[in-house]
Amino acid sequence: MVEFKAVINDVKTGKSYQMDVSGHHANSLIGKKIGDVVDGIFVSLPGYKLTISGGSDKDGVPMRSDLPGGKRKPILLSDSSGFNAPDKGMRRRKMVRGNTISTDTTQINMIISGIGSKPVEELLGQKEEKQ
Template sequence: MADFKIVVSDPKTKTYQFDITGAEANQFIGRSIGQTVDGATVGLDGYTLTITGGTDNSGFVMSPTLPGPRRQKVLIANGVGYSAVAKGVRRRKFLRGSEVAPDITQINTKVTGYSDKAIEEILGGGSEEVEAPAE
């Protein structure tokens, strides 16, 4: 069974993190960066999520340019996973392919389709006031 941390970034408000296991997690396996997923898998009914990246259990990032789910050592000049310090510098780095596999730990997504209810309302934390700490 796969366990994932799903990071949902809402461009309008903020970022939320969900832990999913079992059948919900299996819906992500085999999907690639750029594909859409129903938000109901993480409890956000009516929302549409787009996979934007992620990391595996060793911390290697998913690259949208590499096909498949495996880890590869590639020569890169700039892009996901490496930023060159000078022009023309290239480096051989391990990157993960763009397909979600069971050894992926974190999946980054962004909201692309909205529901009529706000995420705060769905999660139940939007209308409550937080008391200031006592001084």
């Protein structure tokens, strides 16, 4: 079975929440792309809308929104997502993953784009206190 760690960012408060997603909820996220809006029920946020903003695989290779598919590929990068150039104009070939969530993805970053009836802290904050 596929299992993801979802990092949900609440832009209004600046807080991030980490959730484990497994089972049929995780399977329904496979094939979604960066920028897609998904229902919050996948991460225990009924009524919320979440926008997928990125992620990484088991080795920490970041997903990139302009690379189609879910495979790893080395591409030449300047100062951008996946590479922080120490000098201006420096370029380097780095390994990045495509913009589609696959079974190799382990972390999915999401931003809250639609608000539900209950506050996020009430829904996700209780689960953090128990841990």
